[in-house]
Amino acid sequence: MSKKIKIAVYSGEVPSTTFIERLINGLSEEGYSVLLFGYLKKRISYTNSKISVITYSDNRIQKLYHLIKYSLLLGLFKKEEKKRLDAIIKEKSKNKKLAKIKYYPVLWHKPDLFHLQWARSIEDWIWVQDFGIKFVVSLRGAHINYTPITHPEIALLYQKTFPKVDGFHAVSKAIGREAEKYGASSAKIQVVYSGLTKIEISEEKKESKTFTIISVGRTHWKKGYTYALEACKILKDSGFKFEYYVIGAKDSEExxxxxxxxxxxxxxFLCGKVSFLKVQDLMKNADVLLLPSLEEGIANVVLEAMQLGTLVVSTDCGGMEEVIENGKNGFIVPVRNPQKMAEGILRIAQLPPIEKKRMIEQAQMTIEEQHTNEKMISDMISMYQKVTAL
Known part of the structure; x- marks a missing residue:
């Protein structure tokens, strides 16, 4: 494809998550124009001129200016399209003013492709197809794995809208299969794994007399921390000496x-939130990263630990078996099974140095082959080109 398409990457907020920011920067470096719409959460300056930020804030005057500006532009230069969009807003939107603030800039700038990052917002944005804009939806963790189960109205929404979507980005094969249950066509689903930026790992692990286990993530039922603590009880009762740090769990009463x-x-030790760099340092110096989750797409924290040379014990939730090959580059255990979790940790503790080194190298090779930022961007561009060629 000779012409570089214009892509809107929409998560609702600017800036967005680490993965989405890597996607934005990677696309712009490949020469694609990237449009960022939505709410300005924090001022950010992108160095690449290919990235355009079209946002609104909480400031009432700025919001009003934003609305008037795009109302005038559309009224003067895209009058018929504005009428059609206004009719859609009147029919489907409860907050019509906010809908205009969000939708008008998208119609004015009219990207070739609109990539929605969160499936639950699909009904808000599927209208873009009526104006010749290709519509891609990301399939991620909670939005696919359990939200439509616990909220039947979301399941019905997906069943109604998924068959109409032009293309899907799935963070794992497993989550793609889940989306098919709601009418997503397998032919339209492309798995694009999260990519990590390359890092130099020069420093050796800090020596510690105590075997150190770490978990990172918010305290939510899906993270499975209660099972991790039960595994810790099994380890303690067996006489195994260890320390377990849960980053981000300091305020959890449960x-x-x-x-x-x-x-x-x-x-x-239930610890508070720390910076990304501090998390990296803590992971690098831990003996094990434990992922006790009940549900994930593919946990980025596992990828980061593997890259840093820290062995992983993970449950077999979501797409984790697409990353961890049991006994080869880490250990996989069943969900909700503290006994197997404890056994996995003990297996790592008992690994001979040569075997441990081999497993770490295998884990790092998995990242190099499957989870680089370059591969992620290349695969995403391939999907975009396929969708826009339809």
Missing amino acids: LGYLVNSLHLEKEV
Whole structure:
């Protein structure tokens, strides 16, 4: 394709998640014009001129200016299209003013392709197809794996809209299969794995007398931390000496109570949120990253640990078996199984140095072959080109 398409990457907020920001920068570096619409959460300056930020804020005057500006532009130069969009807004939107603030700039700038990052917002944006804009939806974790199960109205929404979507980006094969249950065509689903930027790992791990386990992530039922703590109880009762740090769990009343009731105060530490660089440092110096989750797409924290040379024990939730080959580059255990979780941790603790080194190298090779930023951008561009060629 000789012509570089114009792509809108929409998550609702600017800036967005690490993955989406990597996507934005990667596309612009490949020469694609990238449009960012939505709410300005924090001022950000992109160095690449191919990235255009078209946002609104909480400031009432700025919002009003935003609305008037695009109302006038559309009224003067795209009058018929504005009428059609206004009719859609009148029929489907409860907050018509906010809908105009969000939708008018998209119609004015009219990208070739609109990539929606969160499937739950599909009904808000499927209208772009009526104006010749190709519509791509990302399939991610909670939005596909359990939200439509716990919210039947979301399942019905997906069943109504998924067959109409031009293309799907799935973060794993497993989540693509879940989307098919709601009418997504397998032919329109392309798996694009999250990519990591290359890093130099020069420093050796800091020596620690105590075997260190780490988990990272918000305290949510799907993270499975209660099972991790039960695994810790099994480890303690077996006489194994360890320390377990849960980053981001400091304010969890539930976990705090469970630590106390299992008498793990000397082994388990619920820590507050820390910077990305600090998390990287903590992971690099841990002996094991534990992912006890009940549901994931593919957990980025696992990819980061593998890249850093920290071995992983993960449950077989979501797409984790697409990354971890049990006994080769880490260990996979069943969900909700503290006994197997504890056994996986002990297996790593008991690995001979040569075997441990081999497993770390295999994990890093997996990242190099499957999860580089370059591969992610290349695969995403391939999907965009396929969709726009339809």
